Amino acid sequence: MFALFALTAGLLAAHDPRSKGYFRLYFEDPIHLKAGFASAAAALACFQVFSATWIFGKLPWRKPAWINPAHRWSGRLAFVFTLPVAYHCIFKLGFQHSSTRVLVHSLLGCCVYGAYAAKVTIVRLRRFPVPVLPIAGGLLFAVLIGVWYSSAVWLYTRNAAAASSxxxxxxxxxxxxxxxxxxxxxxxxxxxxxxxxxxxxxxxxxxxxxxxxxxxxxxxxxxxxxxxxxxxxxxxxxxxxxxxx
Ligand code: HEC
Known part of the structure:
Protein backbone atom coordinates (compact mmCIF):
# COMPACT_ATOMS: atom_id res chain seq x y z
CA MET A 1 0.00 0.00 0.00
CA PHE A 2 2.83 2.35 0.91
CA ALA A 3 4.69 1.80 -2.33
CA LEU A 4 1.55 1.87 -4.45
CA PHE A 5 0.27 5.17 -3.12
CA ALA A 6 3.67 6.88 -2.91
CA LEU A 7 4.51 5.87 -6.48
CA THR A 8 1.13 6.97 -7.77
CA ALA A 9 1.57 10.40 -6.17
CA GLY A 10 5.06 10.67 -7.65
CA LEU A 11 3.93 9.68 -11.14
CA LEU A 12 0.97 12.07 -11.05
CA ALA A 13 3.36 14.84 -10.01
CA ALA A 14 5.91 14.13 -12.74
CA HIS A 15 5.29 17.24 -14.84
CA ASP A 16 6.50 20.83 -15.15
CA PRO A 17 4.75 23.45 -13.02
CA ARG A 18 1.42 24.40 -14.56
CA SER A 19 0.59 28.06 -14.96
CA LYS A 20 -3.15 27.99 -14.16
CA GLY A 21 -5.56 26.50 -11.67
CA TYR A 22 -4.04 27.73 -8.42
CA PHE A 23 -6.27 29.03 -5.64
CA ARG A 24 -5.52 30.84 -2.43
CA LEU A 25 -8.86 31.13 -0.53
CA TYR A 26 -8.22 33.92 1.95
CA PHE A 27 -4.45 33.36 2.12
CA GLU A 28 -2.12 35.85 0.45
CA ASP A 29 -0.97 33.36 -2.20
CA PRO A 30 -1.12 29.61 -2.94
CA ILE A 31 2.23 28.98 -1.23
CA HIS A 32 0.93 30.44 2.02
CA LEU A 33 -2.27 28.43 1.61
CA LYS A 34 -0.17 25.26 1.43
CA ALA A 35 1.82 26.29 4.47
CA GLY A 36 -1.34 27.15 6.44
CA PHE A 37 -3.10 23.86 5.75
CA ALA A 38 0.09 21.87 6.27
CA SER A 39 0.58 23.55 9.65
CA ALA A 40 -2.99 22.70 10.66
CA ALA A 41 -2.44 19.08 9.60
CA ALA A 42 0.85 18.98 11.55
CA ALA A 43 -0.89 20.28 14.68
CA LEU A 44 -3.59 17.62 14.35
CA ALA A 45 -0.89 15.00 13.77
CA CYS A 46 0.59 15.91 17.16
CA PHE A 47 -2.84 15.35 18.68
CA GLN A 48 -2.97 12.00 16.84
CA VAL A 49 0.20 10.81 18.56
CA PHE A 50 -1.00 12.12 21.92
CA SER A 51 -4.46 10.53 21.70
CA ALA A 52 -3.01 7.25 20.38
CA THR A 53 -0.67 7.10 23.37
CA TRP A 54 -3.69 7.60 25.60
CA ILE A 55 -5.67 4.88 23.79
CA PHE A 56 -2.76 2.48 24.27
CA GLY A 57 -2.92 3.19 28.02
CA LYS A 58 0.53 4.75 28.18
CA LEU A 59 -0.58 7.94 29.91
CA PRO A 60 -1.07 8.20 33.69
CA TRP A 61 -4.76 9.15 33.36
CA ARG A 62 -7.72 6.86 32.87
CA LYS A 63 -8.79 6.55 29.25
CA PRO A 64 -11.97 8.60 28.68
CA ALA A 65 -14.73 7.35 26.37
CA TRP A 66 -14.37 10.26 23.97
CA ILE A 67 -10.72 9.64 23.14
CA ASN A 68 -11.33 7.01 20.45
CA PRO A 69 -13.79 9.11 18.43
CA ALA A 70 -11.61 12.19 19.01
CA HIS A 71 -8.63 10.29 17.60
CA ARG A 72 -10.61 9.07 14.61
CA TRP A 73 -12.17 12.41 13.76
CA SER A 74 -9.03 14.48 14.22
CA GLY A 75 -7.30 12.01 11.92
CA ARG A 76 -9.98 12.46 9.28
CA LEU A 77 -9.79 16.22 9.64
CA ALA A 78 -5.99 16.13 9.26
CA PHE A 79 -6.49 14.14 6.07
CA VAL A 80 -8.93 16.74 4.73
CA PHE A 81 -6.45 19.52 5.57
CA THR A 82 -3.80 17.82 3.43
CA LEU A 83 -6.02 17.83 0.33
CA PRO A 84 -5.60 21.50 -0.78
CA VAL A 85 -1.86 21.05 -0.22
CA ALA A 86 -1.70 17.85 -2.23
CA TYR A 87 -3.77 19.39 -5.02
CA HIS A 88 -1.21 22.18 -5.49
CA CYS A 89 1.83 19.95 -5.02
CA ILE A 90 0.76 17.02 -7.16
CA PHE A 91 -1.33 18.60 -9.89
CA LYS A 92 0.07 22.14 -10.15
CA LEU A 93 3.67 22.52 -8.99
CA GLY A 94 4.77 18.96 -9.60
CA PHE A 95 7.72 16.95 -8.33
CA GLN A 96 10.81 19.17 -8.18
CA HIS A 97 14.45 18.85 -7.26
CA SER A 98 15.95 22.31 -7.73
CA SER A 99 17.62 22.11 -4.30
CA THR A 100 18.12 19.52 -1.59
CA ARG A 101 15.28 21.02 0.45
CA VAL A 102 12.88 20.88 -2.48
CA LEU A 103 13.93 17.32 -3.35
CA VAL A 104 13.46 16.15 0.24
CA HIS A 105 10.10 17.92 0.36
CA SER A 106 8.96 16.30 -2.90
CA LEU A 107 10.04 12.81 -1.83
CA LEU A 108 8.43 13.08 1.60
CA GLY A 109 5.32 14.56 0.00
CA CYS A 110 4.92 11.42 -2.12
CA CYS A 111 5.35 9.29 1.00
CA VAL A 112 2.55 11.02 2.94
CA TYR A 113 -0.29 9.22 1.22
CA GLY A 114 1.74 6.02 1.08
CA ALA A 115 2.19 6.11 4.85
CA TYR A 116 -1.45 7.12 5.28
CA ALA A 117 -2.72 4.24 3.16
CA ALA A 118 -0.48 1.78 5.02
CA LYS A 119 -1.58 3.01 8.45
CA VAL A 120 -5.30 2.93 7.63
CA THR A 121 -4.99 -0.55 6.13
CA ILE A 122 -3.22 -1.82 9.22
CA VAL A 123 -5.91 -0.36 11.51
CA ARG A 124 -8.72 -1.86 9.45
CA LEU A 125 -7.31 -5.35 8.99
CA ARG A 126 -6.56 -5.83 12.72
CA ARG A 127 -4.42 -8.88 12.11
CA PHE A 128 -0.87 -7.63 12.58
CA PRO A 129 1.38 -8.07 15.61
CA VAL A 130 0.80 -5.33 18.22
CA PRO A 131 3.88 -3.15 17.48
CA VAL A 132 3.02 -2.77 13.78
CA LEU A 133 0.31 -0.17 14.27
CA PRO A 134 2.34 2.24 16.43
CA ILE A 135 5.26 1.92 14.02
CA ALA A 136 3.02 2.72 11.04
CA GLY A 137 1.43 5.62 12.91
CA GLY A 138 4.83 6.92 13.97
CA LEU A 139 6.10 6.69 10.42
CA LEU A 140 3.13 8.65 9.11
CA PHE A 141 3.70 11.28 11.80
CA ALA A 142 7.41 11.55 10.97
CA VAL A 143 6.76 11.89 7.24
CA LEU A 144 4.12 14.56 7.77
CA ILE A 145 6.33 16.58 10.11
CA GLY A 146 9.18 16.23 7.62
CA VAL A 147 7.03 17.63 4.81
CA TRP A 148 5.85 20.45 7.01
CA TYR A 149 9.34 21.27 8.25
CA SER A 150 10.83 21.38 4.76
CA SER A 151 8.13 23.75 3.48
CA ALA A 152 6.03 25.72 5.95
CA VAL A 153 8.77 26.19 8.54
CA TRP A 154 11.18 27.15 5.78
CA LEU A 155 8.66 29.66 4.37
CA TYR A 156 7.85 31.30 7.70
CA THR A 157 11.48 31.63 8.78
CA ARG A 158 12.55 32.82 5.33
CA ASN A 159 10.00 35.64 5.18
CA ALA A 160 11.10 36.82 8.59
CA ALA A 161 14.72 36.50 7.51
CA ALA A 162 14.21 38.62 4.39
CA ALA A 163 12.43 41.41 6.24
CA SER A 164 14.81 41.59 9.15
CA SER A 165 18.02 40.63 7.37
C1 HEC B 1 6.55 30.74 -5.16
C2 HEC B 1 7.32 30.88 -6.35
C3 HEC B 1 7.86 32.23 -6.72
C4 HEC B 1 8.62 33.08 -5.97
C5 HEC B 1 9.05 32.91 -4.51
C6 HEC B 1 8.98 34.18 -6.83
N1 HEC B 1 8.43 34.00 -8.06
FE1 HEC B 1 8.61 35.25 -9.65
N2 HEC B 1 7.26 34.14 -10.68
C7 HEC B 1 6.71 32.95 -10.26
C8 HEC B 1 5.78 32.47 -11.29
C9 HEC B 1 4.98 31.19 -11.20
C10 HEC B 1 5.78 33.44 -12.31
C11 HEC B 1 4.94 33.40 -13.57
C12 HEC B 1 3.58 33.90 -13.19
C13 HEC B 1 2.64 33.90 -14.35
O1 HEC B 1 2.47 32.86 -14.96
O2 HEC B 1 2.08 34.95 -14.61
C14 HEC B 1 6.75 34.47 -11.91
C15 HEC B 1 7.06 35.56 -12.69
C16 HEC B 1 8.13 36.40 -12.43
C17 HEC B 1 8.67 37.37 -13.35
C18 HEC B 1 8.18 37.57 -14.77
C19 HEC B 1 7.33 38.78 -14.92
C20 HEC B 1 6.86 38.92 -16.33
O3 HEC B 1 6.57 40.05 -16.69
O4 HEC B 1 6.75 37.91 -17.05
C21 HEC B 1 9.71 38.00 -12.71
C22 HEC B 1 10.59 39.11 -13.29
C23 HEC B 1 9.82 37.43 -11.40
N3 HEC B 1 8.85 36.46 -11.25
C24 HEC B 1 10.77 37.81 -10.44
C25 HEC B 1 10.78 37.34 -9.13
C26 HEC B 1 11.62 37.88 -8.07
C27 HEC B 1 12.62 39.00 -8.23
C28 HEC B 1 11.32 37.16 -6.94
C29 HEC B 1 11.85 37.39 -5.52
C30 HEC B 1 11.64 38.68 -4.95
C31 HEC B 1 10.33 36.17 -7.30
N4 HEC B 1 10.02 36.31 -8.63
C32 HEC B 1 9.78 35.23 -6.42
C33 HEC B 1 6.99 32.30 -9.08
C34 HEC B 1 7.72 32.83 -8.04
Whole structure:
Protein backbone atom coordinates (compact mmCIF):
# COMPACT_ATOMS: atom_id res chain seq x y z
CA MET A 1 0.00 0.00 0.00
CA PHE A 2 2.83 2.35 0.91
CA ALA A 3 4.69 1.80 -2.33
CA LEU A 4 1.55 1.87 -4.45
CA PHE A 5 0.27 5.17 -3.12
CA ALA A 6 3.67 6.88 -2.91
CA LEU A 7 4.51 5.87 -6.48
CA THR A 8 1.13 6.97 -7.77
CA ALA A 9 1.57 10.40 -6.17
CA GLY A 10 5.06 10.67 -7.65
CA LEU A 11 3.93 9.68 -11.14
CA LEU A 12 0.97 12.07 -11.05
CA ALA A 13 3.36 14.84 -10.01
CA ALA A 14 5.91 14.13 -12.74
CA HIS A 15 5.29 17.24 -14.84
CA ASP A 16 6.50 20.83 -15.15
CA PRO A 17 4.75 23.45 -13.02
CA ARG A 18 1.42 24.40 -14.56
CA SER A 19 0.59 28.06 -14.96
CA LYS A 20 -3.15 27.99 -14.16
CA GLY A 21 -5.56 26.50 -11.67
CA TYR A 22 -4.04 27.73 -8.42
CA PHE A 23 -6.27 29.03 -5.64
CA ARG A 24 -5.52 30.84 -2.43
CA LEU A 25 -8.86 31.13 -0.53
CA TYR A 26 -8.22 33.92 1.95
CA PHE A 27 -4.45 33.36 2.12
CA GLU A 28 -2.12 35.85 0.45
CA ASP A 29 -0.97 33.36 -2.20
CA PRO A 30 -1.12 29.61 -2.94
CA ILE A 31 2.23 28.98 -1.23
CA HIS A 32 0.93 30.44 2.02
CA LEU A 33 -2.27 28.43 1.61
CA LYS A 34 -0.17 25.26 1.43
CA ALA A 35 1.82 26.29 4.47
CA GLY A 36 -1.34 27.15 6.44
CA PHE A 37 -3.10 23.86 5.75
CA ALA A 38 0.09 21.87 6.27
CA SER A 39 0.58 23.55 9.65
CA ALA A 40 -2.99 22.70 10.66
CA ALA A 41 -2.44 19.08 9.60
CA ALA A 42 0.85 18.98 11.55
CA ALA A 43 -0.89 20.28 14.68
CA LEU A 44 -3.59 17.62 14.35
CA ALA A 45 -0.89 15.00 13.77
CA CYS A 46 0.59 15.91 17.16
CA PHE A 47 -2.84 15.35 18.68
CA GLN A 48 -2.97 12.00 16.84
CA VAL A 49 0.20 10.81 18.56
CA PHE A 50 -1.00 12.12 21.92
CA SER A 51 -4.46 10.53 21.70
CA ALA A 52 -3.01 7.25 20.38
CA THR A 53 -0.67 7.10 23.37
CA TRP A 54 -3.69 7.60 25.60
CA ILE A 55 -5.67 4.88 23.79
CA PHE A 56 -2.76 2.48 24.27
CA GLY A 57 -2.92 3.19 28.02
CA LYS A 58 0.53 4.75 28.18
CA LEU A 59 -0.58 7.94 29.91
CA PRO A 60 -1.07 8.20 33.69
CA TRP A 61 -4.76 9.15 33.36
CA ARG A 62 -7.72 6.86 32.87
CA LYS A 63 -8.79 6.55 29.25
CA PRO A 64 -11.97 8.60 28.68
CA ALA A 65 -14.73 7.35 26.37
CA TRP A 66 -14.37 10.26 23.97
CA ILE A 67 -10.72 9.64 23.14
CA ASN A 68 -11.33 7.01 20.45
CA PRO A 69 -13.79 9.11 18.43
CA ALA A 70 -11.61 12.19 19.01
CA HIS A 71 -8.63 10.29 17.60
CA ARG A 72 -10.61 9.07 14.61
CA TRP A 73 -12.17 12.41 13.76
CA SER A 74 -9.03 14.48 14.22
CA GLY A 75 -7.30 12.01 11.92
CA ARG A 76 -9.98 12.46 9.28
CA LEU A 77 -9.79 16.22 9.64
CA ALA A 78 -5.99 16.13 9.26
CA PHE A 79 -6.49 14.14 6.07
CA VAL A 80 -8.93 16.74 4.73
CA PHE A 81 -6.45 19.52 5.57
CA THR A 82 -3.80 17.82 3.43
CA LEU A 83 -6.02 17.83 0.33
CA PRO A 84 -5.60 21.50 -0.78
CA VAL A 85 -1.86 21.05 -0.22
CA ALA A 86 -1.70 17.85 -2.23
CA TYR A 87 -3.77 19.39 -5.02
CA HIS A 88 -1.21 22.18 -5.49
CA CYS A 89 1.83 19.95 -5.02
CA ILE A 90 0.76 17.02 -7.16
CA PHE A 91 -1.33 18.60 -9.89
CA LYS A 92 0.07 22.14 -10.15
CA LEU A 93 3.67 22.52 -8.99
CA GLY A 94 4.77 18.96 -9.60
CA PHE A 95 7.72 16.95 -8.33
CA GLN A 96 10.81 19.17 -8.18
CA HIS A 97 14.45 18.85 -7.26
CA SER A 98 15.95 22.31 -7.73
CA SER A 99 17.62 22.11 -4.30
CA THR A 100 18.12 19.52 -1.59
CA ARG A 101 15.28 21.02 0.45
CA VAL A 102 12.88 20.88 -2.48
CA LEU A 103 13.93 17.32 -3.35
CA VAL A 104 13.46 16.15 0.24
CA HIS A 105 10.10 17.92 0.36
CA SER A 106 8.96 16.30 -2.90
CA LEU A 107 10.04 12.81 -1.83
CA LEU A 108 8.43 13.08 1.60
CA GLY A 109 5.32 14.56 0.00
CA CYS A 110 4.92 11.42 -2.12
CA CYS A 111 5.35 9.29 1.00
CA VAL A 112 2.55 11.02 2.94
CA TYR A 113 -0.29 9.22 1.22
CA GLY A 114 1.74 6.02 1.08
CA ALA A 115 2.19 6.11 4.85
CA TYR A 116 -1.45 7.12 5.28
CA ALA A 117 -2.72 4.24 3.16
CA ALA A 118 -0.48 1.78 5.02
CA LYS A 119 -1.58 3.01 8.45
CA VAL A 120 -5.30 2.93 7.63
CA THR A 121 -4.99 -0.55 6.13
CA ILE A 122 -3.22 -1.82 9.22
CA VAL A 123 -5.91 -0.36 11.51
CA ARG A 124 -8.72 -1.86 9.45
CA LEU A 125 -7.31 -5.35 8.99
CA ARG A 126 -6.56 -5.83 12.72
CA ARG A 127 -4.42 -8.88 12.11
CA PHE A 128 -0.87 -7.63 12.58
CA PRO A 129 1.38 -8.07 15.61
CA VAL A 130 0.80 -5.33 18.22
CA PRO A 131 3.88 -3.15 17.48
CA VAL A 132 3.02 -2.77 13.78
CA LEU A 133 0.31 -0.17 14.27
CA PRO A 134 2.34 2.24 16.43
CA ILE A 135 5.26 1.92 14.02
CA ALA A 136 3.02 2.72 11.04
CA GLY A 137 1.43 5.62 12.91
CA GLY A 138 4.83 6.92 13.97
CA LEU A 139 6.10 6.69 10.42
CA LEU A 140 3.13 8.65 9.11
CA PHE A 141 3.70 11.28 11.80
CA ALA A 142 7.41 11.55 10.97
CA VAL A 143 6.76 11.89 7.24
CA LEU A 144 4.12 14.56 7.77
CA ILE A 145 6.33 16.58 10.11
CA GLY A 146 9.18 16.23 7.62
CA VAL A 147 7.03 17.63 4.81
CA TRP A 148 5.85 20.45 7.01
CA TYR A 149 9.34 21.27 8.25
CA SER A 150 10.83 21.38 4.76
CA SER A 151 8.13 23.75 3.48
CA ALA A 152 6.03 25.72 5.95
CA VAL A 153 8.77 26.19 8.54
CA TRP A 154 11.18 27.15 5.78
CA LEU A 155 8.66 29.66 4.37
CA TYR A 156 7.85 31.30 7.70
CA THR A 157 11.48 31.63 8.78
CA ARG A 158 12.55 32.82 5.33
CA ASN A 159 10.00 35.64 5.18
CA ALA A 160 11.10 36.82 8.59
CA ALA A 161 14.72 36.50 7.51
CA ALA A 162 14.21 38.62 4.39
CA ALA A 163 12.43 41.41 6.24
CA SER A 164 14.81 41.59 9.15
CA SER A 165 18.02 40.63 7.37
CA UNK A 166 18.51 44.21 6.32
CA UNK A 167 19.34 42.82 2.90
CA UNK A 168 20.48 45.81 0.88
CA UNK A 169 21.96 44.69 -2.41
CA UNK A 170 19.77 43.12 -5.06
CA UNK A 171 21.70 39.87 -4.85
CA UNK A 172 21.07 39.69 -1.10
CA UNK A 173 17.38 40.42 -1.51
CA UNK A 174 17.14 37.79 -4.24
CA UNK A 175 18.86 35.24 -2.03
CA UNK A 176 16.91 35.94 1.17
CA UNK A 177 13.45 36.33 -0.39
CA UNK A 178 13.27 32.89 -1.93
CA UNK A 179 13.21 34.13 -5.54
CA UNK A 180 15.74 31.42 -6.37
CA UNK A 181 13.44 28.70 -5.08
CA UNK A 182 11.14 29.45 -8.01
CA UNK A 183 13.41 31.03 -10.64
CA UNK A 184 16.57 30.11 -12.45
CA UNK A 185 19.06 32.98 -12.57
CA UNK A 186 22.72 32.25 -13.28
CA UNK A 187 23.97 35.41 -11.57
CA UNK A 188 22.38 34.20 -8.34
CA UNK A 189 23.33 30.57 -8.96
CA UNK A 190 19.71 29.57 -8.54
CA UNK A 191 17.86 26.93 -10.51
CA UNK A 192 14.24 27.02 -9.35
CA UNK A 193 11.71 25.88 -11.91
CA UNK A 194 8.32 27.02 -10.65
CA UNK A 195 8.38 30.38 -12.43
CA UNK A 196 10.01 31.37 -15.73
CA UNK A 197 13.77 31.13 -16.21
CA UNK A 198 14.86 34.76 -15.72
CA UNK A 199 17.98 34.38 -17.87
CA UNK A 200 15.79 33.47 -20.81
CA UNK A 201 13.04 35.96 -20.03
CA UNK A 202 15.31 39.06 -19.90
CA UNK A 203 12.76 41.12 -17.96
CA UNK A 204 13.12 44.90 -17.84
CA UNK A 205 13.51 46.79 -14.57
CA UNK A 206 9.85 47.89 -14.66
CA UNK A 207 8.69 44.36 -15.39
CA UNK A 208 10.53 42.89 -12.42
CA UNK A 209 9.49 45.70 -10.12
CA UNK A 210 5.79 45.46 -10.87
CA UNK A 211 5.85 41.65 -10.69
CA UNK A 212 7.59 41.68 -7.32
CA UNK A 213 5.08 44.25 -6.02
CA UNK A 214 1.97 42.58 -7.41
CA UNK A 215 2.84 38.89 -7.53
CA UNK A 216 0.74 36.80 -9.89
CA UNK A 217 -0.11 33.16 -10.45
CA UNK A 218 1.66 31.29 -7.71
CA UNK A 219 4.21 34.07 -7.19
CA UNK A 220 3.53 35.95 -3.95
CA UNK A 221 3.37 39.72 -3.74
CA UNK A 222 6.34 41.12 -1.85
CA UNK A 223 4.72 44.45 -1.09
CA UNK A 224 4.99 45.03 2.65
CA UNK A 225 7.52 42.21 3.00
CA UNK A 226 10.29 44.04 1.21
CA UNK A 227 10.87 47.78 1.41
CA UNK A 228 10.64 50.05 -1.63
CA UNK A 229 14.45 50.19 -1.73
CA UNK A 230 14.79 46.41 -1.52
CA UNK A 231 12.31 45.96 -4.38
CA UNK A 232 14.19 48.49 -6.52
CA UNK A 233 17.46 46.76 -5.69
CA UNK A 234 16.27 43.31 -6.64
CA UNK A 235 14.64 44.65 -9.82
CA UNK A 236 17.92 46.36 -10.78
CA UNK A 237 19.84 43.17 -10.00
CA UNK A 238 17.59 40.89 -12.04
CA UNK A 239 17.19 43.23 -15.02
CA UNK A 240 20.89 44.11 -15.21
CA UNK A 241 22.19 40.57 -14.87
CA UNK A 242 20.13 39.11 -17.66
CA UNK A 243 21.31 41.52 -20.31
CA UNK A 244 18.33 43.85 -20.77
CA UNK A 245 18.51 47.60 -20.02
C1 HEC B 1 6.55 30.74 -5.16
C2 HEC B 1 7.32 30.88 -6.35
C3 HEC B 1 7.86 32.23 -6.72
C4 HEC B 1 8.62 33.08 -5.97
C5 HEC B 1 9.05 32.91 -4.51
C6 HEC B 1 8.98 34.18 -6.83
N1 HEC B 1 8.43 34.00 -8.06
FE1 HEC B 1 8.61 35.25 -9.65
N2 HEC B 1 7.26 34.14 -10.68
C7 HEC B 1 6.71 32.95 -10.26
C8 HEC B 1 5.78 32.47 -11.29
C9 HEC B 1 4.98 31.19 -11.20
C10 HEC B 1 5.78 33.44 -12.31
C11 HEC B 1 4.94 33.40 -13.57
C12 HEC B 1 3.58 33.90 -13.19
C13 HEC B 1 2.64 33.90 -14.35
O1 HEC B 1 2.47 32.86 -14.96
O2 HEC B 1 2.08 34.95 -14.61
C14 HEC B 1 6.75 34.47 -11.91
C15 HEC B 1 7.06 35.56 -12.69
C16 HEC B 1 8.13 36.40 -12.43
C17 HEC B 1 8.67 37.37 -13.35
C18 HEC B 1 8.18 37.57 -14.77
C19 HEC B 1 7.33 38.78 -14.92
C20 HEC B 1 6.86 38.92 -16.33
O3 HEC B 1 6.57 40.05 -16.69
O4 HEC B 1 6.75 37.91 -17.05
C21 HEC B 1 9.71 38.00 -12.71
C22 HEC B 1 10.59 39.11 -13.29
C23 HEC B 1 9.82 37.43 -11.40
N3 HEC B 1 8.85 36.46 -11.25
C24 HEC B 1 10.77 37.81 -10.44
C25 HEC B 1 10.78 37.34 -9.13
C26 HEC B 1 11.62 37.88 -8.07
C27 HEC B 1 12.62 39.00 -8.23
C28 HEC B 1 11.32 37.16 -6.94
C29 HEC B 1 11.85 37.39 -5.52
C30 HEC B 1 11.64 38.68 -4.95
C31 HEC B 1 10.33 36.17 -7.30
N4 HEC B 1 10.02 36.31 -8.63
C32 HEC B 1 9.78 35.23 -6.42
C33 HEC B 1 6.99 32.30 -9.08
C34 HEC B 1 7.72 32.83 -8.04
Missing amino acids: GAVTGAEVFATSGCGGCHTLKAARSNGAVGPNLDELHPTFAQVKSRVQEGGGVMPSFRGKLSEQQIDAVARFVSSRTGSP
